Amino acid sequence: MSQNGPGVTTEQLMQIAMEMAGQTKFPADSRIHVPGKNIKKILFGIDMGVAELLVGKELGYDCVMAHHPDPSVQTFPEVLDLHVDIAVRNGVPEDEVRPVIETMKRNQRLVRHSANYDHAPSFARLLNMPYLNIHNPLDEIGRKRMQDAIDAQCGPDATVDDVMAALNTIPEIKDAPTNVELRLGKGSNKAGKTVVAHGAGTNGGAPLARVYFRNGVDTLVYIHIGAAEIPKLAAEFPEGKNLVISGHIASDVAGINPFIWRLEEMGIEVTRVSGL
Ligand SMILES: [Fe+2]
Ligand SMILES: [Fe+2]
CATH class of the missing domain: 3.40.1390 (Udp-n-acetylmuramoylalanyl-d-glutamate--2,6- Diaminopimelate Ligase; Chain: A, domain 1)
Known part of the structure; x- marks a missing residue:
């Protein structure tokens, strides 16, 4: 055509x-x-x-x-x-x-x-x-691109910093005015099981993050989250669990x-x- x-x-x-x-x-x-x-x-x-x-x-x-x-x-x-x-x-x-x-x-x-x-x-x-x-179809393309980048670059010993670096191999995310931010946990933490929870309408806030963290996920990636949700997670998961925010518009563009x-x-x- x-x-x-x-x-x-x-x-x-x-x-x-x-x-x-x-x-x-x-x-x-x-x-x-x-x-x-x-x-x-x-x-x-x-x-x-x-x-x-x-x-x-x-x-x-x-x-x-x-x-x-x-x-x-x-x-x-x-x-x-x-x-x-x-x-x-x-x-x-x-x-x-x-x-x-x-x-x-x-x-x-x-x-x-x-x-x-x-x-x-x-x-x-x-x-x-x-x-x-x-x-949704475009968010699903973005979710897959982000999860694939993490899976390809983060082995069993990867840290949360490595997960954030993997997200930054996607040019749309790396070159955006927003940065990949860590809202819960530490960059030096072991990333463990890492899931990109995106491509389902909107982010699941603290209630969804909680069920991931209670069921074997150590690092969760959202593209955005409301400010009020973070203290709730910090109170319940003071160490070991990690929430990475990849950036709303940058992640949309990646999809x-x-x-x-x-x-x-x-x-x-x-x-x-x-x-x-
Ligand atoms: Fe989107
Ligand atoms: Fe969006």
Whole structure:
């Protein structure tokens, strides 16, 4: 496909991301708000709302694509179930992780229930601008990239510093304005079993970290965490356990870039904005 070719549809864009993530189920936190076809020029950013739709229209783009879900994506809470899959794959018993995730889902349902379910999408329709968000598949690509970097570079004697160095071999993370930060534990600690808990909607806070730490995981990687969660973990796990924060936007970009490279290989022009 080239820029003179037929371009892609919004459905194909979603399909390509899902295929790259190894997924067959339509992601609950992603949505095609306004479908489009013959797309050859995309304005792509992490957060894209009404103003960005207007910029896209003004500058002649065929499609505006966001990473983060719009508040209108009412099914967002369902994507949190993926935390259960990731935890179980890493040895956490399902009956311990499931209640934590059910509480998160309940809270998210309350948030979504009160959100404006048709703000930005209504403007995209008015502008007749194809508009979608692709969240989970791209986060899954990023999760795998981060976990693979750690697994490839950290042997049984690796320290937490080595885990952080492994994350910094990903250029998007190394070159970002944010640094990889250690929020619990010590760099000289043995890393032990290390899990990247990302690619499931949002971070699981202290309650999810707790079930990992109680079930054989010594070092946990989140891409972000709320400030209030850290003292809770520090009180419960004063030594030995480690929480590494890789950086929100940098880690999002690490998952999004491989997808953009694929589109560019297909001859689609992608303009990166809003953190990309
Ligand atoms: Fe993300
Ligand atoms: Fe994000």
